[in-house]
Amino acid sequence: MIHAKDINEKTPWQELTPGGEIYEAGTARLYNTGTWRTDTPFFKQENCKHCMLCVPYCPDSAIPVQDGKRQDFVFMHCKGCGICAEICPFEAIEMTPGGAPK
């Protein structure tokens, strides 16, 4: 049984799983999809009230929470969609052009 971490773009078809089945959970950790990002959110910590509205609105896993506090963005899976900035009631998130964090 081959696992996702052992599959790469050199793996021959004979070794791939049937139909691309994945035999474990959490394999998104293996892929940096943040490289697609066109715009980048900037977290203005001083404005944040930790209302947590942005967290469930994020379509991916770019906004970590620790001890009830919203942390700074984790960009590995952030595509720069801007939903967090749109939904924030306190202007604590600003979208900046380009893929690089401000």
Next chain:
Amino acid sequence: MMKFMSGNEAVAYAMKQIDPDVMGAFPITPSTDIPEVFAGYVANGEVNTEYVAVESEHSSMSVCIAAQAAGARAVSATSSCGLALMYELLYVAASSRLPISMACVNRALTGPININNDHSDSMGARDSGWIQLYAENNQEAYDNFIQAMPIGESPAVRLPVMTCMDGFITSHAMENIELLETAAVKAFVGEYRPEHYLLKKDNPLAIGPYDISAYYMEHKVQGAEAMKAAKARILEVAAEFEKVSGRKYGLIEEYRLEDAETAVVLIGSSAGTGKAAVDRLRSQGVKAGLIKIRVFRPFPGEELARALAKTQAVAVLDKSEGFSANGGPVFAETRSALYDLKDRPALVNIVYGLGGRDIRVEDFERVFGRLADIAASGETGPVYVHMGQRSQAQEVMA
């Protein structure tokens, strides 16, 4: 045990004997009896199947995909526009390598709207990655469905199987058929034991992931290889089935072909009419023969080439119009299969029987008459023609 049944009842009875885990189906003419009769078995507690009533065929196939992925055995039945509405999901089932079994009761596709038989529905799905078996009569419809799971579920194959029969002609006609004992069917089909499935708690599984261009091609090659492997498995299952039933099945059926000079190639219930014509011609000394394609996917190209190598002129009969302007799908593949022969017979294509247009023994005699002319003159003439349509002009076969 001999029983008087319609083709639809025969398939529903096969499903009852198998007692699958899940059925997802939506009624559509002429396959409606299958879910209807089977729903009766469910309501009467004669099977343990979870019957999921859905709002469309897109959903019925989705139910089957989800159930099969979860580790259950799922079945369905449909026809025509119902199959067309499943189109997207047919590919999902096949590419996720889920061996669902489905009866397709062949009916013309709209439009103009028509509920009668031709093969345009399943021919449209021929490239979806499903194995396709076609029945000539009620007995074969029953037998093919029982063989579907051992074929599709085999680890080397892992592909969904569509068992087809002609709408009304086979699905509604009553025939005496030989049924296996339920215990024998259960033993033949066995338990479904996939290595990986969603409900296996010690083995988290994700199916149907996004496949980027660095992987998609490899997965398509896997599917293509599985389809090639299916040929041997279909024959293996047929040999096992012969042991329990006494009935013999192959990829193709050759009828009076040994010394045939002219032959027809076709699919489905018209084979019975064609065989009657062959018998009549043989009694007059004409060396006529017939090939019925039972398995269209995987396509029995080598077998057809071998079987037709010694003939002089062959007509391939298509019961669907492919609108390729170059012949129907059965013709295209048969002609391609014969290309590598050193000495090839002359080959013509006749599209017939669309939307329930009847074909009679006399029509087959006209086909064989034309083949005799081609064999004698060496002139093929028009290659792609239709038969049975009204026309103002003097057409080749009309």
